[in-house]
Amino acid sequence: MVKLLVNGTLxxxxxxxxxxxxWVLRDExxxxxxxxxxxxxxxxxxTVHVGGQPVRSCSTPVSSVGDKPVVTIEGLSALxxxxxxxxxxxxxxxxxxxxxxxxxxxxxxxxxxxxxKPSDAEILAAMDGxxxxxxxxxxxxxxIRLAAGxxxxxxxx
Amino acid sequence: MQTRRQMLFTVGLSxxxxxxxxxxxxxxxxxxxxVRRKAPPAGTPLGDFVAIGRDGSVRLFAKxxxxxxxxxxxxxxxxxxxxxxxxDAVFVExxxxxxxxxxxxxxxxxxxxxxxxxxxxxxxxxxxxxxxxAAAGRLKVEPSTLRTEAGHVIDASGKKxxxxxxVAEAAKLPPPDVxxxxxxxxxxxxxLGKPKAGVDTDAIVHGDPLFGIDTEVEGLRYAVYVKAxxxxxxxxxxxxxxxxxxxxxxxxxxxxxxxPPKDGQIGLAPGLAxxxxxVGRNWWQVNRAREALNAKxxxxxxxxxxxxxxxxxxxxxxxxxGKPHERIGNVDAALxxxxxxxxxxxxxxxxxxxxxxxxxxxxxxxxxxxxxxxxTQFPQDGxxxxxxxxxxxxxxxxxxxxxxxxxxxxxxMNDYMVEAAAIARHVKGPVKLLWSRxxxxxxxxxxxxxxxxxxxxxxxxxxxxxxxxxxxxxSRGGKLVDGGELFLNAQPPFLVPNYRLEKSLxxxxxxxxxxxxxxxxxxxxxxxxxxxxxxAAAGKDPLAxxxxxxxxxxxxxxxxxxxxxxxxxxxxxxxxxELVGKRSGWGAAKRPAGTGMGIATYFSHLGYFAEVxxxxxxxDGAWRVEKVWVVGDxxxxxxxxxxxxxxxxxxxxxxxxxLRQEIRFEKGRAVQTNFDAVPxxxxxxxxxxxxxxxxxxxxxxxxxxxxxxxxxxxxxxxVYDATGARVRTLPLTAERIQAARTTRAA
Ligand code: FES
Ligand code: FES
Numbered sequence: 001m002v003k004l005l006v007n008g009t010l011x012x013x014x015x016x017x018x019x020x021x022x023w024v025l026r027d028e029x030x031x032x033x034x035x036x037x038x039x040x041x042x043x044x045x046x047t048v049h050v051g052g053q054p055v056r057s058c059s060t061p062v063s064s065v066g067d068k069p070v071v072t073i074e075g076l077s078a079l080x081x082x083x084x085x086x087x088x089x090x091x092x093x094x095x096x097x098x099x100x101x102x103x104x105x106x107x108x109x110x111x112x113x114x115x116x117k118p119s120d121a122e123i124l125a126a127m128d129g130x131x132x133x134x135x136x137x138x139x140x141x142x143x144i145r146l147a148a149g150x151x152x153x154x155x156x157x
Numbered sequence: 158m159q160t161r162r163q164m165l166f167t168v169g170l171s172x173x174x175x176x177x178x179x180x181x182x183x184x185x186x187x188x189x190x191x192v193r194r195k196a197p198p199a200g201t202p203l204g205d206f207v208a209i210g211r212d213g214s215v216r217l218f219a220k221x222x223x224x225x226x227x228x229x230x231x232x233x234x235x236x237x238x239x240x241x242x243x244x245d246a247v248f249v250e251x252x253x254x255x256x257x258x259x260x261x262x263x264x265x266x267x268x269x270x271x272x273x274x275x276x277x278x279x280x281x282x283x284x285x286x287x288x289x290x291a292a293a294g295r296l297k298v299e300p301s302t303l304r305t306e307a308g309h310v311i312d313a314s315g316k317k318x319x320x321x322x323x324v325a326e327a328a329k330l331p332p333p334d335v336x337x338x339x340x341x342x343x344x345x346x347x348x349l350g351k352p353k354a355g356v357d358t359d360a361i362v363h364g365d366p367l368f369g370i371d372t373e374v375e376g377l378r379y380a381v382y383v384k385a386x387x388x389x390x391x392x393x394x395x396x397x398x399x400x401x402x403x404x405x406x407x408x409x410x411x412x413x414x415x416x417p418p419k420d421g422q423i424g425l426a427p428g429l430a431x432x433x434x435x436v437g438r439n440w441w442q443v444n445r446a447r448e449a450l451n452a453k454x455x456x457x458x459x460x461x462x463x464x465x466x467x468x469x470x471x472x473x474x475x476x477x478x479g480k481p482h483e484r485i486g487n488v489d490a491a492l493x494x495x496x497x498x499x500x501x502x503x504x505x506x507x508x509x510x511x512x513x514x515x516x517x518x519x520x521x522x523x524x525x526x527x528x529x530x531x532x533t534q535f536p537q538d539g540x541x542x543x544x545x546x547x548x549x550x551x552x553x554x555x556x557x558x559x560x561x562x563x564x565x566x567x568x569x570m571n572d573y574m575v576e577a578a579a580i581a582r583h584v585k586g587p588v589k590l591l592w593s594r595x596x597x598x599x600x601x602x603x604x605x606x607x608x609x610x611x612x613x614x615x616x617x618x619x620x621x622x623x624x625x626x627x628x629x630x631x632s633r634g635g636k637l638v639d640g641g642e643l644f645l646n647a648q649p650p651f652l653v654p655n656y657r658l659e660k661s662l663x664x665x666x667x668x669x670x671x672x673x674x675x676x677x678x679x680x681x682x683x684x685x686x687x688x689x690x691x692x693a694a695a696g697k698d699p700l701a702x703x704x705x706x707x708x709x710x711x712x713x714x715x716x717x718x719x720x721x722x723x724x725x726x727x728x729x730x731x732x733x734x735e736l737v738g739k740r741s742g743w744g745a746a747k748r749p750a751g752t753g754m755g756i757a758t759y760f761s762h763l764g765y766f767a768e769v770x771x772x773x774x775x776x777d778g779a780w781r782v783e784k785v786w787v788v789g790d791x792x793x794x795x796x797x798x799x800x801x802x803x804x805x806x807x808x809x810x811x812x813x814x815x816l817r818q819e820i821r822f823e824k825g826r827a828v829q830t831n832f833d834a835v836p837x838x839x840x841x842x843x844x845x846x847x848x849x850x851x852x853x854x855x856x857x858x859x860x861x862x863x864x865x866x867x868x869x870x871x872x873x874x875x876v877y878d879a880t881g882a883r884v885r886t887l888p889l890t891a892e893r894i895q896a897a898r899t900t901r902a903a
Contacts, residue, residue, distance in 0.1 A: 098367070
C-alpha cells in the first residue's frame, strides 16, 4: 500500500512503488486532469506539484513521493497563484485543443509561487519544458504576465 | 505554496458527461473559489440542434469534432446569433454522431466555416421563428409585429415574453420552410464578430475529464496493441505467457490482421494490422508487459524502404522525364526564347503529426454491437470502418465524440478505433486502448515527402515566361499516396503563361496521410522559395517581383480552378501582399548583419495569405524567427476574432516547427520514436506573430490551415536574405545553412 496526500485528501493505493505518479493519479485515483504526452519527461503535459515543486509525474515513481503533498490541476484553485492563473487563462482564451494546458498551468503556478513577478526570460526558462502542440505560446506567456499583475493588456509574444 | 490546508473537494459526473465541481476551501481566510457553472436541465428540443429550458437556459448541440480549431464554440455562435439568445445563457454539448440528423460531421480541410456558415444560422433562425409563432399565437398578433432580443420575444408595446415560457408551445408547431427565413444583416450581429472564449475553457482550466483519453465507463480495463514497426507485417512469434505473467496483466492474445478492402484507401479504410493485445487493470502495467513479449515479425519486406534509398531513386527519376500531368501554353518554346534559365532541385521530407494526446479509444460491447468513445476527426467514417472491418452493420456501432487533444489531420484516420473495437469484442468487456508515444510516432500516417526539379525561363525584362516542373512523389500499390498530390495551387501556373507539370512516383510501404495544410505545406516551400530565386535572378525585390507578376494577370486571369473548386482571385492575393509589405516595413528597415526578412504568399483552403518572417542567423548557422507578420483574406467577417487569431498564430508557429522536422525510415520503420528525437517548437523559440485580417466582400472561409503554407518559404527566404545561403532541402538545419553559404562563396 502506498499512501499519498493528493489535493488535500489522503489516498491509499495498492500499486508497485516504481509505478509513475501519473498513472497512479489517472488510472488508480481517477484524477484525469493530469495528462500523458510522452512518458519520458519531454513534454510537460503530466506536470503536477510534489512538495510545492512542479515535477513531471510520468517520470516520478510513486514511491519517491513519500509524505510530500501532491497537487494536480484539479487542486490548482487552492494554490496561492492558482485562481489568478485560471482566470487569466480563461480571460485570454489560451487553450486551443487544451490538452497541454493542465501542465502549462501547473508549471506557471510553480513559477509564480517562487517568482511572483517574473521577467520574460524567467518565464521562458520556467516554461520551456512544456510543449504546446497547438502553439498557444504567445497567449500562455501573456496569461502568466496577467496572472502576475505585470500586464493587463494581454500583450501576446 | 501549497501547505497542508484543509480542503474539501467534491467531484461528480453529471449524466450529460459534463463534470461539475463544487469546491469548498477552508484556506486560511482566502475567498473560496467560485462555484462552477452547472449544466442546465435538458430543456425542450426545437429541432436537433437547440433545446430551451423553462428557466430560459439554452442548450446547443455542436455537430463537429473539436480538435482545438474552435468548432464547439463557433458552430453554436452561428446558431445563437440567429436564435437571438444571450451568449452567456448558452450551454454547449456535442451532438450525437448521426448523419441523418446532423449531416456530415467532421473536422478537416478548414471546411467548418464555409460548410456551416449558412446552415447553422438557418438552424437558429428556424428555432427563433417557432418561438415567435408561439408568441404570436398567444398574443393573437401577426408574427411580423414581434421582434426578439436576448432570449425574449418582444411585442409592439415592449412587452417581453421569455423563450422559456414559449418553448413548450413552439415545440408543437411544424418547422418553418427554410426559404421563409430571413437572416440578420451583419450590422445586427451581437455575437458573431465578437471575441468569444472556447466553451470548454472553464472545464479545461479545472482539469475536467473532457478528452478521449479521459473516458471512464463502468468496469473499464486498459489495453495496448503491439504491432510490427513495419506496417502490416504479420506476427511470427511472441511469448504470450511471459507477458501474461507480468504484474497487472489479465489477458494477452494475438489478433489476425484484416486486410483493407481492395479499392479502399489505406488510411480511410485501414483494416486491422496484425498484432498482440495486452489487457489489464492499469495502462502502465500493460504497457510495461510489452517488454516480455519478445515479438518477432515477418518484416523483411521493409528492407528497401529507407530514406537514403528513396533519395537516390528520386535523383535518378529526375534525370529523366515524368508522366505529363498539367500543361498550359508551350514551355519548351518559351524556354528557347528566355534570356536566362534558372534550375533548382527542392526536397521536402516526411513529417509526423504528433497530436499531444496520443491516439486512443474506448470501446464497449453492447447487446446491439459496440459503443465507442473516440477523439476522432471523422466519427462517421470511424463508425463505417469499424463495422466494415469487424463484420457489423453500421447501425450496430454507436460512436461518441470526445474532445481531441489536437488533430492536425491525424485523426482523419480511425485505425485506433478499429483496434479498440476488435480488442473489446475479443475480451467481451469495455477497454480503453492507449498508444504510447512510441506507437504514435511509429504508426503515424506521415506527411509524405517529395522532390522537385524546377526550370524557369525569364525574359529580358525580368518576366517569368516559362515554368517547368518535374515532381517526384510516392505511390502505394501503384496508386498515388494520400497527401502526395503535386497539383499546383501554388502561384506559378496562375501567373506564368507557359507551364508544365510532370510527375514520377516512388513505391513506398510507409502509411501517409494529411498533415495540417496538406500538400500545400510542401508545395509552398518548393514554389515560393523558387519564386524568390527567380526574383533574385531577375535582379528584383521579391515583393515587387511577385506583385508585378500578379498585376500583369489582373485582366487575364487563368481559368484553372483552385483545388477546392474555387477560382484563384489574383487581385485578392495582390492586396494581402501589398498590405503585409506595409505592416512589416518591407524594404524600409535596415537590418542588422545576420538578420534577414523573407516573404511568401499562398492560396489554400479558400484563404489568401501573405507573410513576412524576420529571421536571425548566427555565425554557426543556428537560426531563430524573431517576428512574423501575417495578412489574410478570409472573407467579409471574422466570426470569432479570438479563435481566428489563435488559429493563425498556431498555424504559423506550427509551420516554424515543421521546418525543423523530419521522420527518416530504415528498413521500413520510422527511426525517430519520441519527442527527444523530433524537434518540437517550444516557448523559447516561438516568436511574436502579428495577425491582420483584410476584410473583403466574400463569404467567410476557414482558418485552421491557410496561414501555415506561406511561413515555411518566408523563413527559408529570410535565411537567404540574411546570409545569401539558398537552402533547398528541409529540414532547415544549421549544417545545411553553412553548406549553402560555402557553396555560394565557392
Ligand atoms: S508525459 Fe510526462 S513529460 Fe511528457
Ligand atoms: S492547446 Fe493543444 S497542445 Fe496546447
